[in-house]
Amino acid sequence: MARFFSFGKVVLPSVQNEPFQHYAPHSPERAALKEALKKCRSEVPEIPCIIGGKEIKTGDIATQVIPSEHSQTLCKYHRATPDVVKQAIKAAQEAKDVWENMPMEERLAVFTKASWILSKVQRYEVMAAAMLGTGKTVWQAEIDVGVEMTDFWRFGAKAVEEIYGTQ
Numbered sequence: 001m002a003r004f005f006s007f008g009k010v011v012l013p014s015v016q017n018e019p020f021q022h023y024a025p026h027s028p029e030r031a032a033l034k035e036a037l038k039k040c041r042s043e044v045p046e047i048p049c050i051i052g053g054k055e056i057k058t059g060d061i062a063t064q065v066i067p068s069e070h071s072q073t074l075c076k077y078h079r080a081t082p083d084v085v086k087q088a089i090k091a092a093q094e095a096k097d098v099w100e101n102m103p104m105e106e107r108l109a110v111f112t113k114a115s116w117i118l119s120k121v122q123r124y125e126v127m128a129a130a131m132l133g134t135g136k137t138v139w140q141a142e143i144d145v146g147v148e149m150t151d152f153w154r155f156g157a158k159a160v161e162e163i164y165g166t167q
Contacts, residue, residue: 012112015158018119018150023138029124033138036124040074040132041066047077049084052091056084067135074132104164108157115153118145 021029048055060079066072080088099107118126127141136144 012108012158012161015151015154018147018154020147021142023142032124033127036128037131040125040128041072044073045075047075049078049080049088051084051088052095056087058084064133066132104160108161111153111157115150115157118153119150 021027023030023033046057046061048057050056056078058078058081060081061076062079063076064074066074123146127138127145130136130141130145131138
């Protein structure tokens with residue numbers, strides 16, 4: 001019999017491993033991944049530093065190319081200056097205080113929702129970025145992004161819920 005722990009009004013659903021997709025020819029997941037790869041290749045976003053939810057454009061712009069195709073720029077990004085790094089450290093310390101004072105149910109909800117978004121909404125886009133940005137194969141991206149990251153967030157949240165339930 002399964003035991004459910006609750007340390008508030010929220011009980012996380014039971015977790016199962018994210019199923020692998022196999023990207024067979026003419027399958028919906030293969031078509032979705034192909035579309036995400038096409039979109040990722042066609043966009044060259046300019047990525048600012050983001051600190052405390054605010055965009056900071058330093059003007060010191062570098063590019064990331066696709067490792068297997070150096071003529072293809074994947075994105076442009078603003079390099080952080082020493083001052084920007086100091087701002088990021090300060091913002092991270094402030095965010096740490098906010099996070100630590102957030103009720104556990106809300107923290108677990110963040111990871112639970114993130115796992116759902118990754119699995120059901122952004123899977124192919126994140127896989128395409130991983131494939132093009134790091135040179136991963138479809139199967140490597142499926143394992144790392146589609147399955148392991150999703151499982152890590154889900155099982156981690158469930159483990160925290162169980163630990164708090166036994167304390």
